[in-house]
Amino acid sequence: MDKGLVLVNTGNGKGKTTAALGLALRAVGNGQKVLILQFIKGAWKYGELSALERLSPDVEIHPLGNGFVRHNKKDGGQKEFQQHQEKARAAWETVKNEVMSDQWDLIILDEVNYAVDFGLLRVEDVVDLIKKRPERLNIVLTGRNARPEVIAIADTVTEMKLIKHAFEKGIRARRGIEF
Ligand code: ATP
Ligand code: MG
Numbered sequence: 001m002d003k004g005l006v007l008v009n010t011g012n013g014k015g016k017t018t019a020a021l022g023l024a025l026r027a028v029g030n031g032q033k034v035l036i037l038q039f040i041k042g043a044w045k046y047g048e049l050s051a052l053e054r055l056s057p058d059v060e061i062h063p064l065g066n067g068f069v070r071h072n073k074k075d076g077g078q079k080e081f082q083q084h085q086e087k088a089r090a091a092w093e094t095v096k097n098e099v100m101s102d103q104w105d106l107i108i109l110d111e112v113n114y115a116v117d118f119g120l121l122r123v124e125d126v127v128d129l130i131k132k133r134p135e136r137l138n139i140v141l142t143g144r145n146a147r148p149e150v151i152a153i154a155d156t157v158t159e160m161k162l163i164k165h166a167f168e169k170g171i172r173a174r175r176g177i178e179f
Contacts, residue, residue, distance in 0.1 A: 001135065001136055002136070003135055003136070004105075004133065004134070004135065004136050004137040004138040004139065005138050005139075005155040005156060006130055006138075006139050006141070006153060006154040006155050006156075007023070007138070007139070007140045007141070007154065007155065007156045007157070007158075008113070008140075008141050008142075008146050008150060008151060008154045008156070008157040008158070009140065009141070009142045009143075009158050009160065010113055010142070010143065010144060010145065010146035010151075010157070010158070010159055010160070011144065011158070011159035011160035011161055011162070012144060012160070012161070012162040013160035013161050013162040013163065013165075014160065014162075014165060015160045016142040016143065016144075016160055017043070017044075017110055017111075017142055019142075019158070019160075020108045020110060020140045020142050021048055021108075023106065023108070023140060024036065024052075024059055024106065024108060027105060027106045027138075028055055028058045028059055032058075032105035032106055033058060033059075033103065033104050033105050033106070034058065034059045034060070034104065034105065034106045034107075034108070035059075035060050035061075035062065035098055035103075035104045035106070035107045035108070036052070036059065036060070036061045036062070036107075036108045036110060037061075037062055037064060037094075037095055037098065037107065037108065037109055037110065037112075038061065038062070038063050038064060038068075038110055038111070039064060039068045039109065039110060039111040039112050039114065039115045039143075040068050040069070040070055040110075040111040040114060040115065041063070041066060041068060041069045041070070043110055043111045044061065044110065045178070045179035046179055047175070047176060047179055049061065062094070062098065064091040064094060064095070065087065065090075065091055065094075066087060067084070067087035067088040067089075067090060067091030067092075067120075068084075068087075068088055068091060068111075068115050068120060069084065081119075084120060085119070085120055088115065088120040088121055092121060092125060095109070095129070096129055099129055099133050099134075099137065099139075100132075100133070100134070102134040102136075102137070104137060105136065105137065105138060106137075106138045106139075106140070107137060107138070107139050107140070108139075108140045108142070109139065109140065109141045109142070110142050110143070111142060111143040112126065112141050112142070112143055113141055113142065113143030113144060113145055113146040113147070113150065114143035114144060114145070115143070116147055116150075117143070117144065117145040117147070123147045123149050123150065124149075126141075126150060127149050127150065127153060130150075130153055131153065141154075
């Protein structure tokens with residue numbers, strides 16, 4: 001049995017989540033079981049959700065409740081931010097249980113880097129869980145601003161570099177491309 005790998009998709013360019021989805025397809029095609037955990041509410045769009053339903057039970061998506069809503073620290077009050085942190089810690093228990101269950105070959109933690117960057121999760125907790133994961137488990141972590149601590153323990157790290165994005169010339173999110 002091969003030891004599982006840790007992959008990170010980060011950077012400001014488009015493609016972090018969609019590359020992770022490509023990997024999910026590749027894993028399922030090899031008879032593997034894939035779990036997708038959604039850290040930021042609404043990060044997964046209708047298009048991929050409805051396609052992934054067809055791959056059930058080889059692929060499962062578990063939303064992590066409302067622990068990881070997008071939250072602007074500067075706008076919201078300190079109390080509100082603490083409530084978000086508490087919910088995020090509770091949701092993290094679900095993540096730990098799934099990772100340690102040894103039921104999965106691949107787990108995608110979509111937007112986990114963002115949750116760390118926003119102070120909703122502690123980077124030490126993420127690093128700790130990656131280190132003690134079951135031997136065979138491959139993990140993908142997506143999201144901008146991946147922390148150096150996460151990059152240090154990853155095996156494959158890709159930075160999507162923004163050259164241009166249609167959005168900059170006023171083209172709104174497109175069906176089949178963005179959602
Ligand atoms: P995708 O889900 O398309 O792979 P992503 O995961 O790399 O994108 P996120 O930071 O998660 O990017 O942002 C998700 C949404 O924002 C997507 O609809 C994506 O097209 C859009 N987006 C990504 N990068 C940019 C950008 N540089 N400017 C504007 N919109 C962007
Ligand atoms: Mg994304």
